[in-house]
Amino acid sequence: MLKKRIKSTTLKNPLVLRYHRLMDAFAKSDDERDFYLDKTEGGILYLDLEKTQEEIDKAEKEIAEYQGRFFLIPKLTFYEIKKIMEGFVNEKVYDIDTKEKLLDIIHSKDARENFLEFIYDNLSELEKWQQYYQERFRVRIIEWLRQNAFHFVFEEDLELGRVIVERVKETQFQPKVSREIAQARAQLENKAKTYYSSEALNPRPKRGRPPKQVIKVVVELEFSRDLYNQMPIPLRPFLYIPDITNAANVTFSSRFETEEQFLANIRSTGAHPEMNTKFAALSKRLDSLKSLSDRLVSLQKEGVLKGISKEEITVGKGQKVLGIAKEVLPKGKKEGIKEVPDDGLFTPKSLRRRKKRK
Numbered sequence: 001m002l003k004k005r006i007k008s009t010t011l012k013n014p015l016v017l018r019y020h021r022l023m024d025a026f027a028k029s030d031d032e033r034d035f036y037l038d039k040t041e042g043g044i045l046y047l048d049l050e051k052t053q054e055e056i057d058k059a060e061k062e063i064a065e066y067q068g069r070f071f072l073i074p075k076l077t078f079y080e081i082k083k084i085m086e087g088f089v090n091e092k093v094y095d096i097d098t099k100e101k102l103l104d105i106i107h108s109k110d111a112r113e114n115f116l117e118f119i120y121d122n123l124s125e126l127e128k129w130q131q132y133y134q135e136r137f138r139v140r141i142i143e144w145l146r147q148n149a150f151h152f153v154f155e156e157d158l159e160l161g162r163v164i165v166e167r168v169k170e171t172q173f174q175p176k177v178s179r180e181i182a183q184a185r186a187q188l189e190n191k192a193k194t195y196y197s198s199e200a201l202n203p204r205p206k207r208g209r210p211p212k213q214v215i216k217v218v219v220e221l222e223f224s225r226d227l228y229n230q231m232p233i234p235l236r237p238f239l240y241i242p243d244i245t246n247a248a249n250v251t252f253s254s255r256f257e258t259e260e261q262f263l264a265n266i267r268s269t270g271a272h273p274e275m276n277t278k279f280a281a282l283s284k285r286l287d288s289l290k291s292l293s294d295r296l297v298s299l300q301k302e303g304v305l306k307g308i309s310k311e312e313i314t315v316g317k318g319q320k321v322l323g324i325a326k327e328v329l330p331k332g333k334k335e336g337i338k339e340v341p342d343d344g345l346f347t348p349k350s351l352r353r354r355k356k357r358k
Helices: 019-028 053-065 078-092 096-106 111-121 123-147 162-170 179-194 233-238 259-269 273-302 304-313 323-328 349-357
Strands: 015-017 034-038 044-047 070-072 152-154
Touching: 015 019, 015 162, 019 034, 019 044, 019 123, 044 053, 044 233, 053 233, 078 096, 078 111, 078 123, 096 111, 111 123, 152 179, 162 179
Parallel strands: 015 152
Antiparallel strands: 034 044, 034 070
16 A cells, blocks of 8 residues: 655744855855755755765655745856855955955956955955855845745744744644744744845845944854754755854855865965965964963962062162063073163152152
8 A cells, every 4th residue: 555645734834944054055056056945844955966866866856746845046157156246346345456356356267266265365354245245145045035935034033042943843834832832923923024025135224323343242043953854755865954053154165065164275275375474473473472471470470570569669770670571581591681770761650750859
């Protein structure tokens, strides 16, 4: 007796999607890589070429049988890639030399990878670039979801806790739920409407005074578990579930899966010898400062610096100032230090004022 295929039930709440995963799939989708989005449970399928041809054929056959459920994520064409890079240069890069250099790279061979390498070599442009292409991809993703009539929310935009989001996912096909789940569903419905507003595709610039510059703290969000109970068994090996928690984990590179791999390649190939030299010199200076700091801390614990600070109060003109220099420097360097008479630089202000009165 043949088993009947289980039909997918209608969702009782908006589909909860991971925006950063979608952003990663949109950035990587090309002629050699196919990504699909499941309209029933929100899972992303990646038909990896590393799988056997038999597995890929079975997956494609399974996807074809579920018409209206799996949507092929659009390919990122060369024209679109070029348009994104040119848009960033024209809108966000203000230095003339940097702008000319980037435009030359965009119109040369291997523009995408060389563009990224140059951006990562100019830290002042890196943060602007990450924010820019995140905003561009967000508009592109929302536009595509709207065209295919997805009823959705991005989990990154929700103010609900991880536990309650998981419970919503577990009961998303059940008509009757608890009051807590019903309230959470109502919040999701209100949030889903915002993605179909005109502002979602045309974000308005913030008006008023620019906010005070503060240290930017990247908060790692806690996401709900992936639940794909109705995913067909032949397609489960193709589920694409990378651990992406923020936009910085997504790379614009076509050759490398993550930002870590891209940066490791730059370091290993020596793509920027000048940057490597500067980094090495900076590291050497930091090590030197760290050893000096450790030495000062140890002297303070021993009470040496405390004694010196008391003696400084009684120092008068013509006395020697040597103590702290001899204590901080290595033993072999102490003997070469000459005694220098105090010219008043290290004399406390109170003593200098008294001497003037006399």
